[in-house]
Amino acid sequence: MRADMAEPTTAPAGTPPAPKPKSELRDTVGFLVKLAIVVFIFRSFFFSPFSIPSQSMLPRLLIGDYLFITKWNYGYSRHSFPWSLPLIPGRVFASTPARGDVVVFKAPPGNREDYIKRVIGLPGDTVQMVGGQLILNGKAVPKQRVADFVVPLSPNYPADTECPAEFQASAAGQPVCRYMQYRETLPNGKTYTVLDRGNFPEADNTAVYTVPAGHIFLMGDNRDASADSRFPASEGGAIGMVPLENVEGKALVTFWSTDGSASWVKPWTWVSAARWNRIGEGF
Template structure:
């Protein structure tokens, strides 16, 4: 070693750059956001029920998961319908009886939920409140009335006076006539029918065009669905298959609307526990 050489161990060590906790937090949140975005866009997504159009199967205050892969993917699979997916990829048609979430025509900017009744090429008509599918009546059997306690999520203003009643304990309820429909593929489900309403129960024949589906709400007399021309914030007309976002699979929470954020114990008393975990 010459006089000018300095031992390596005696050289000053380079100070490590301090790691910014703020930067680490931001990077973590960005990664988490990407994971959540991918999960919600392509695997499962939550959905809450805002209206009574799918009673008795779905009530206001129900929360459910929808699976996103069943019918393929389009721009409507992504948040805010970002146009990153051209057309519809991995496309598959739904089955009659599926409960689907979709972007509602004509604006294609609001999420609705309805049941698939008609597929491309089908002919559908309503006669005396009964679905006629490709010339054959869909069986409709009277079953026990549907009763629903009156709560903040569905109060006396929502239930017409002629359907208001009391249960065995004297509690205020809404009581609707209920029927069981069975489609040709064997899928059965309950519907509500309050009585003869000519504009809803008597229609012409609808021809479902290619690339579209005919959707209806189970609450037949209170559903703006494919029986009516599409209007903003109203009926939906025929729905393009590209608008389908996913299929309802299971309910994970349900509340009657009586809970208060400031009273945590009411979160439990307001829960409709029997509805949690119900599949489709």
């Protein structure tokens, strides 16, 4: 007796081919690429984080503050993009900052480092310092003495390296740094506080500067510890007049602040190191 051979089976006509098995690696890479594109667009056109590495903007900004800047206020240029990618020639949707705005920008002459300063002079303005008094367009900017500014000494603001010995003091049994503080009010009504460490001839007495077209004059609020538009631009130092296309965005809000005492391997110190009263502070 002979067993019949089984007939080979064939798929019915019009049946779609079996789907290829999914590749987890391919899906992961695809997700990461899409995420990178979204982050790139978000940081370039909407919001970007920025950290404070120096004390030039005391008392408003402390070392260890983290803030968001908005990117759309003054238009866009190549410096709006990470790494200053040359995707935009010149500036588009351009507008000029207001006096008193706090802005982040690429620092001349190298245009590589991010700095943060306050806008003082606009194109066509004249700016001068006389005996520590700001003179804008020939008129003294009102300057009123207010209570001293006091900042606790901490790993982010250590004695001697950040706070010279003559300004070290004690408050409620805690070592602090104490500076004379003044309130300035610009012609547009913008008001803010500045610090004065004493007589620094090069910073407190300057020539009359005329801000050229397409540029702005920027200063730090910590007037005697800020390399800004009062001094010629030098790599890693002062900035001279800053081209408007170098401006990356406007400071919006502080979203985190730490005194530097936290340790990554000790999570409970993350709470004690936070300067909670500074979080959520706007500009």
